[in-house]
Amino acid sequence: MTSRTPLVIAASAGACALALGVGAPAVAAPDAAQEEAMVSVFHGIPGMTVDVYANGDELLSDFEPGTVTEPQSLDAGTYDIQVFEAGRSPDGTPALEKEVKVPEGGNATIAAHLSADGEPRLTAFSDDVSKVDAGKSRLTVRHLAAAPAVDVRAGGQPVFSDLTNPDEDTGAVDAGTVEADVVLAGTDTVAIGPADLNLEEGTSNVVYAWGSADDENLALATQKFSGMESTPKAVHAGGSGAAAVTPNDSGTWLAWAAASGAVAVTGVLVARRVAGRRG
Numbered sequence: 001m002t003s004r005t006p007l008v009i010a011a012s013a014g015a016c017a018l019a020l021g022v023g024a025p026a027v028a029a030p031d032a033a034q035e036e037a038m039v040s041v042f043h044g045i046p047g048m049t050v051d052v053y054a055n056g057d058e059l060l061s062d063f064e065p066g067t068v069t070e071p072q073s074l075d076a077g078t079y080d081i082q083v084f085e086a087g088r089s090p091d092g093t094p095a096l097e098k099e100v101k102v103p104e105g106g107n108a109t110i111a112a113h114l115s116a117d118g119e120p121r122l123t124a125f126s127d128d129v130s131k132v133d134a135g136k137s138r139l140t141v142r143h144l145a146a147a148p149a150v151d152v153r154a155g156g157q158p159v160f161s162d163l164t165n166p167d168e169d170t171g172a173v174d175a176g177t178v179e180a181d182v183v184l185a186g187t188d189t190v191a192i193g194p195a196d197l198n199l200e201e202g203t204s205n206v207v208y209a210w211g212s213a214d215d216e217n218l219a220l221a222t223q224k225f226s227g228m229e230s231t232p233k234a235v236h237a238g239g240s241g242a243a244a245v246t247p248n249d250s251g252t253w254l255a256w257a258a259a260s261g262a263v264a265v266t267g268v269l270v271a272r273r274v275a276g277r278r279g
Helices: none
Strands: 003-009 040-044 050-054 057-063 077-085 096-102 108-114 120-126 136-146 150-154 157-163 168-174 176-184 190-199 204-212 219-225 265-271
Touching (some): 040 219, 096 108, 096 120, 108 136, 108 204, 136 190, 150 204, 157 168, 190 204, 190 219
Parallel strands (some): 136 204
Antiparallel strands (some): 003 265, 050 057, 108 120, 150 176, 204 219
């Protein structure tokens, strides 16, 4: 049965962006759109290469799991976002569908991922790009895997505890390179990692735990926002795709920064398991 779940994310006033991919064709602006907006999209559904459409126009084709898109400008307004298995006709029923209202200003990432019980979902997150103290870096972990509650460790010490899907936790940590892993909550049983994370001073780093414990394909993907120094020299714009980080591999980081601000993403999610996806 198709389910519909309202999804609302809001933060303080500022700039906003809806980023759906690299080199995507222009999409007709929705009615009453005034200013541009930007958001990244993370694809965390294993074994499901997809095509992404907005208002019926293709934005992404053959979008593979474990990647984050570059930011793309779209006019503020409302978009019908549909995700299909790659090559499927857009006239059919999408694997995921969400009507997204994008206001001007802000920073957000929309994630396609598995729920704790393995169902495909869309979740929107507001990305914190506020300043961090000198010598510090911000670390955010998002649990988007079909897996039970986990603890996240850095250098063998718990940083975040009892994190469940689709929650996130964040905090300021000392800048530097740390060895991180993900363990089952309250245990030393490693689920993902270890992986070396380069937490540079003045950056905001997001780590995604994604995949399926049952299918033994849990992995990490990462995203980095720069320019968060207490006295930043400049604010940079731009982005690049993220690579999945599998156990015992070093982290590969995105570098893109955007103006500090807020995001309000309001919408309706339609999700269903794709037939045979995990067969």
